[in-house]
Amino acid sequence: MDRRTFVQSTLTALCVAPALGFVRPSRSMPPWLLELVKLNDDGLVALRALQSKEAGTLGGVRDGHDILNPHSTFALILWGSCALFAPSSRYFRSEGLREDVRLAAEYLVKTQHADGTIDLLSTNFHSPPDTAFLVKRLVTAYGFLEQSGTPGVERVLAPLKTFLTRAGEALIVGGIHTPNHRWVVAAALAQLHTRWPDPRYRARAEQWLQERIDIDADGQYNEKSTFIYSSLSDRVLITIARGLNKPELLDYVRQNLDMTLYYVHPNGEIVTDASGRQDKAVVGTLENYYYPYRYLALRDQNGTYAAMCALIERTAGQKLRGHLDYYLADEALWAPLPPAKSPPVSYVKTFPNSGLVRVRREQWDSTLIARNPVFFTFMHGQAVLQGLRLAASFFGKGQFQTETLVQKEKSWELTQRLEGPYYQPYPAGQLPTQDGDWEKMPRTARPQSEVQHLETRVLIRETNHGMEVEISSEGTDRVPVALELIFRPGGTFAGLTPHASLPNTWFMEKGTGTYTFQNDRIQFGPGLHLHKNTALRGALPAMDAPTVFLTGFTPFRQVLTFSAAST
Structure with missing residues (x-):
């Protein structure tokens, strides 16, 4: 059988085979x-x-x-x-x-x-x-x-x-x-x-x-659950398309698979930081996408999808047995994949509906995230900065998080504005109670005074060998600030000072530090160490992961670089 005949027979099988019409191999x-x-x-x-x-x-x-x-x-x-x-x-x-x-x-x-x-x-x-x-x-x-x-x-x-x-x-x-x-x-x-x-x-x-299918212009389903439910939606939409003869549903699967090309870390993991479900920020690989990529690689003769199949086989091959029934039931999937065409590995890609920007340059990548206290990640192979978090001791509400991620020329900006007011006596003649019950006298009805302000701005931009994060926070002076650099466990640090009593906690006093995992290394810095408070009031609890702290006071300004370094 020549290749043209083989390809046509494969396409025919994938297009018309009933969902359950399999027989003995x-x-x-x-x-x-x-x-x-x-x-x-x-x-x-x-x-x-x-x-x-x-x-x-x-x-x-x-x-x-x-x-x-x-x-x-x-x-x-x-x-x-x-x-x-x-x-x-x-x-x-x-x-x-x-x-x-x-x-x-x-x-x-x-x-x-x-x-x-x-x-x-x-x-x-x-x-x-x-x-x-x-x-x-x-x-x-x-x-x-x-x-x-x-x-x-x-x-x-x-x-x-x-x-x-x-x-x-x-x-x-x-x-x-x-x-x-x-x-x-x-x-x-x-x-x-x-x-x-x-x-x-x-x-x-x-x-x-x-x-109608809940997919946005980015190619993402409503739950934004890249590890669990997006791939599930892909698989079941294929099942519906085949079982009810609705091939138009496959267009939604293609949209999601095309988006997922840009959600791949260099080590074969998938970006989960913007998920709205239980897989948010989990470490996950791409095995759940293998069936839809293989199905459409063969149906469409799509070389990029074929390359994704090869990547998944290489990075998560043994995990594919979780969908063995899909592969046994459809003999058309046993056909050889079309020639591979490399998926994108060097790009800057914005996903506005998910509040996320992806930057990848071959073996390192970075994710910028809105609507999340973790607003930045950086990975070089197996060396992983899981996230940056920033907090200030400002009226118990100083954990940095922003709703928007705005591109300004070659930078992306995240901004937070906070107020810390004090409250005056309840207006005369407007007391809602005579028994002194505080809960019956809402703050919203009290005049404010001595209002304090804190504006924090983060600018993130690409450099020649990585990323640069510029942080400024000002308005009220002498507010303690702590920046957390949260790494994935398993690597080793250099250039840092261990915390005197807390495990897995370091200070970065000056200069640069490194985090090395196997043959991959991230270099970061410079450091800043003006106080030792790692649990600011109003900040989120520390993560169970190796964490490096930079500490200071407002007015606060620090420019940090993260780069992929050779070991």
């Missing part, structure tokens, strides 16, 4: 997929050990807190079905594993509420969206089991179908909490409709879709 799996199957086998050993074999809880799986729950039980069904289906698995058609999966399916039915929902025991009860998270992948598991040829598999299919069809009744009427839940529920309904066609499934999915 018709050709050998590629090496990367064989490795994921092996990793899945290894993970099943620990998961099966957590399954209860006791009467009353038979089949349920415990989590790390020793709590039997639907989600851990679901995991055994999903990963077990992958192993029973994959010919290279050491559990292929295993009757022992089949029995464990059967018990898990029966336990899942027992824990299902009469309305078809399940509980997420950490927070949500009788939860349609958490039910949908399970359904959208258990329908695939059902297909694996059905096609596996495992002896006696019908004993697993029966309880699993019971769970899924009952859950479908819940999803036809159930509500949601967050923006991404709409697409998860719609994807689960699309999966159910493909497996057991029912016009009610499609109609309910269409109800959610009529709200």
